[in-house]
Amino acid sequence: MTIPRTPGQRAGLSRQAVLTAARQLVADEGVDALTMRSLADRLGVHPNALYSHVAGKAELEEAVLDGLLADVRVPAGGGDWRTAVHALMRSTYDVLLAHPDVVPLYLGRGSRGENAQRLGAVMLELLGRGGVTGPSAVEAQSVLIVFTIGFAAFAARPGFEHQQPDARRARLDGNFDRGLAWLIDGIAGG
Amino acid sequence: MTIPRTPGQRAGLSRQAVLTAARQLVADEGVDALTMRSLADRLGVHPNALYSHVAGKAELEEAVLDGLLADVRVPAGGGDWRTAVHALMRSTYDVLLAHPDVVPLYLGRGSRGENAQRLGAVMLELLGRGGVTGPSAVEAQSVLIVFTIGFAAFAARPGFEHQQPDARRARLDGNFDRGLAWLIDGIAGG
DNA sequence: ACCTGAACACCGTTCAAGT
DNA sequence: ACCTGAACACCGTTCAAGT
Numbered sequence A, B: 001m002t003i004p005r006t007p008g009q010r011a012g013l014s015r016q017a018v019l020t021a022a023r024q025l026v027a028d029e030g031v032d033a034l035t036m037r038s039l040a041d042r043l044g045v046h047p048n049a050l051y052s053h054v055a056g057k058a059e060l061e062e063a064v065l066d067g068l069l070a071d072v073r074v075p076a077g078g079g080d081w082r083t084a085v086h087a088l089m090r091s092t093y094d095v096l097l098a099h100p101d102v103v104p105l106y107l108g109r110g111s112r113g114e115n116a117q118r119l120g121a122v123m124l125e126l127l128g129r130g131g132v133t134g135p136s137a138v139e140a141q142s143v144l145i146v147f148t149i150g151f152a153a154f155a156a157r158p159g160f161e162h163q164q165p166d167a168r169r170a171r172l173d174g175n176f177d178r179g180l181a182w183l184i185d186g187i188a189g190g
Numbered sequence C, D: 001a002c003c004t005g006a007a008c009a010c011c012g013t014t015c016a017a018g019t
Helices: A015-029 A036-044 A047-052 A056-069 A082-097 A099-109 A114-129 A134-155 A166-189 B015-029 B036-042 B049-051 B057-071 B081-097 B102-106 B114-129 B135-154 B166-189
Strands: none
Touching: A015 A036, A015 A056, A036 A047, A036 A056, A056 A082, A056 A099, A056 A114, A082 A099, A082 A114, A082 A134, A099 A134, A114 A134, A134 A166, A134 B135, A134 B166, A166 B049, A166 B135, A166 B166, B015 B036, B015 B057, B036 B049, B036 B057, B057 B081, B057 B102, B057 B114, B081 B102, B081 B114, B081 B135, B081 B166, B102 B135, B114 B135, B135 B166
16 A cells, blocks of 8 residues: 555554554454554555564554553542542443453453553552552452453443443443442452 | 265264364364364365354354353252352353363353353342342342453463462462352342 | 565355255 | 355465565
8 A cells, every 4th residue: 555665665664653553443443353464554564564563463462452551540649548449440441341342352361561560550559558468469459350351341242332321331330330349348358 | 084075965964063073172272273174174074064054153152152151060959049159150160260261262252052041040040049139130140250251261361371380279269269259248238 | 674575374254066 | 955166355474585
């Protein structure tokens, strides 16, 4: 596409440009449309050119996923730690549901990206303020993350997002809040 | 493979034979190895021959997934409903972890198969014995299923199952039991 | 180092034809 | 109805070559 190039001519690509285009592609056409070839097409480049900026499709997807987490709102310092934990997970839930077709991709993988690590540190700090530290904190963290991603995946599951009147969605969100509260109760008490 | 056939000759396939072979393929080589072409190869048939017994790959995967749930142990009638609910979800968790590479496949989809429906009915019956009925029961059910599948996915996530000393696995299972108990407490109390 | 060109080894699915 | 044969429109990735 665009301007034809001969071998040796550069297209002015960068890792950032590739990732940005990938996110737009996912936003525009869904996660299934994210292929190395379609992404290359969008960038006006041959598919194999992407490998100069990205290790492969797996790493690309990981970067796209972690990029989403940049939108998660971190609660301001101070205030009740339990409220803060709840708010943090609720924001994560909202961000995930803002990108329904990406959520399934989240489940099979860990989240080793920088945003995931940053949010993980915030969570541990909050738990620490509640006296939950060490192995217990890591365990609590796992439970909360699994619940949140799992619930988002449930709420965003195929054939569900299309027909969701506000009432249904609100009830689902309410369920999430209740389940989350139960877990935090358990973490605080146990 | 096997005996070459000319057009018009039948291979003696059936939907059951296709599904059985698919399950064996997944068990032997993992869920990534489940392709229409490799499955056809295993059955000594051309890829398109499968479409006489299966609507497509999506339906095939759904059937394979639901088939796994046949192994879930349904707790005997009588006894505490909370204990029974816990046992039901714990058995589901165990069955899922017995097939780690299938779990990620579970998350993106609903579970509309017959085994899923049967287990769902059992769950609702148990919740009903606890006085949890109607919309609350459906909500409780969602929370429990999401938590269980989500946790199994977490425990079985790639690069995790390989290096799991018994102690680590036992601690993870303990986390599942605790989180599950918290949720059931919440359901019973709310 | 970054790209083109060409190829390899795959996919799921469809269509036409045979019996 | 159930299969072969052949094809279509895709994939991710690698290797060699140009500048």
